[in-house]
Amino acid sequence: MHSIPRFSHSGRFRLGLLLGLVLLGTGACAHLAIWPGEKPPASEFGFGPRVSEHGLYTVALEPAEALRARRLQKISVLVRDAAGQAISGATLSVDGGMPQHGHGLPTQPRAIPASAHGTYAIEGLRFNMGGWWVLALTIDGPLGADRVIFHLQI
Ligand SMILES: [Cu+2]
Known part of the structure; x- marks a missing residue:
């Protein structure tokens, strides 16, 4: 007769698990440390506009x-300052991944300036599975460097 072993989720076990995850998160894997581990509410998802972490840029x-x-995605990025003025001449870098899975993007997308003022085009972006994705854009522009994070449900 077989009995299926089960974890008893005692408080001590959960505390140990939590500590382990915290230690893991502060270790070598920068992605896990940077991205929030908890799935944000639905209001945090979408295409923006979102304000960058230090308030320098508003990005959609x-x-x-x-x-x-x-499949490969084509996404335009609109960068403005706090007053709504389009920001040209910035350098954008694209990062991302799935916090719940601990993996990054399957490709190395890049963002290049587009013809419209303050607009950039992300090329080579692909999501290799459905679920909660984080897309992080680092913007190095005339106002300084800042980062904005988008939460996407694919
Ligand atoms: Cu995944």
Whole structure:
């Protein structure tokens, strides 16, 4: 007769697990340390506009079509300052991943300046599975460097 072993989720076990995750998060994997581990509320998801972490830029995403897993995406990025003025001449870098899975993007997308003032085009972006994705844009522009994080449900 078989009995299936089960974890008893005692308080002590949970505390140990939590400590382990915290130690892991402060270790070598910068992604896990940077991205919030808890899934934010639905109001935090979407294409923005969102204000960057230090308030320097207001950033919105404009996908060319509905985002879908396992295909290349074309997304425009609109960068403005706090007063709504378009910001040209910035250098954008793109990072991302799935916090719940602990993996990053399957490709190395880049963002290049587009013809419209304050607009940049993300190229080579692909989500290799459905779920909660984080897309982090670092903006190095005339007002300084700042980062904005988008939460996307794919
Ligand atoms: Cu995943």
